[in-house]
Amino acid sequence: MILSVKNLSIEIDGKPAVRGLTFYVAAGEVLGVVGESGCGKSMVNMALMGLLPDGVNASAEQMEACSVDLLRAGPRDWRALRGGKMAMIxxxxxxxxxxxxxxxxxxxxxxxxxxxxxxxxxxxxxxxxxxxxxxxxxxxxxxxxxxxxxxxxxxxxxxxxxxxxSAPQLMIADEPTTALDVTVQAQILQLLEEIRRDTGMALILVSHDIGVIEQCAHRVQVMYSGQIVESGDVGEVIASPCHPYTRGLVAAQPGRSGLPPKSRLTTIDGSVIPITEEVEGCRFRLRCSRTDHRCEQPQRMRRAAANSYRESRCHW
Ligand SMILES: Nc1ncnc2c1ncn2[C@@H]1O[C@H](COP(=O)(O)OP(=O)(O)OP(=O)(O)O)[C@@H](O)[C@H]1O
Ligand code: SF4
Ligand SMILES: [Mg+2]
Known part of the structure; x- marks a missing residue:
């Protein structure tokens, strides 16, 4: 693996913000990360690059990138990693x-x-x-x-x-095309894909646009308010999302809602709960339309099937 992260948590001024992230990236793979603004996507990237600001602290059971133990990396290791084996745009x-x-x-x-x-x-x-x-x-x-x-x-x-x-082994592209028009966006995504194919580097591609992730990534992880709520093969997740939040993101894509042309776009009611706010039970509860008494308990990631690596943080 180029990147292995186990139980990564990030605190802002001592308050839990990013909660127990476990994920990996294989060599040459594109991992898409999707979620609304404020879910903690950039904060995770900053932790991976050792660039968290003052007052924001990360801890994990394991955090290894390009064969370097990030939990024990000193200033020299970080200098060699950044602008060396790892790069970020x-x-x-x-x-x-x-x-x-x-x-x-x-x-x-x-x-x-x-x-x-x-x-x-x-x-x-x-x-x-x-x-x-x-x-x-x-x-x-x-x-x-x-x-x-x-x-x-x-x-x-x-x-x-x-x-x-520096011919990096891992590039993190944090919303690299959000500020660009759609034509230029397509060109930049194409360029990243060509470079990945030529060099074999792995890519973490962050976007709030699930359409971009579908186009470019092999696997996807969906983030909601500091947690991963669903992960799996990008085609499978988008074709049949397990988690109500992923379902909402997919349905909010133009042309995906199953509604007739020119219908109003589907939206997810409400907004992302602030990342440091404590919530009893599922963090998506206040916006979810499928709740029952089981949602009052914190949800863990569950496998969709025994022989699958698809996971969802919902009891359904
Ligand atoms: N330096 C900081 N100090 C305190 N809180 C912060 C800091 N940076 C981010 N946050 C908090 O963490 C939350 C998550 O921020 P982050 O930038 O990781 O979100 P994001 O998912 O990347 O959103 P976007 O899609 O808008 O880039 C923010 O909403 C903010 O409340
Ligand atoms: S656990 Fe409950 S509130 Fe959370 S996503 Fe599933 S159904 Fe919705
Ligand atoms: Mg961000």
């Missing part, structure tokens, strides 16, 4: 790039961090190769650009070039 590439530095400076920095000892001329040649790899035309001229001179799609391509400079 974010929702808004414009805010992730330094506005004061040219593309060349920033891209060369990533290349040199990954390959210490490389000459600056070779780093420039590598930067050009990377720009070409991510589909940026006139790479030589683009190296001289500042971030404000780039379109959103171009900036995300440059972020991807910086992320793949």
């Amino acid at each position: 974010f929702q808004n590439p414009m805010s992730a790039l330094n506005p004061c530095l040219t593309v060349e400076r920033q891209l060369k920095e990533s290349v040199l961090q990954a390959r210490t000892g490389m000459s600056r001329a070779s780093a420039r040649a590598e930067a050009l190769r990377l720009l070409d790899r991510v589909g940026i035309a006139h790479a030589g001229a683009r190296l001289k650009s500042y971030p404000h001179e780039l379109s959103g799609g171009m900036a995300q391509r440059i972020m991807i070039a910086m992320a793949v400079a």
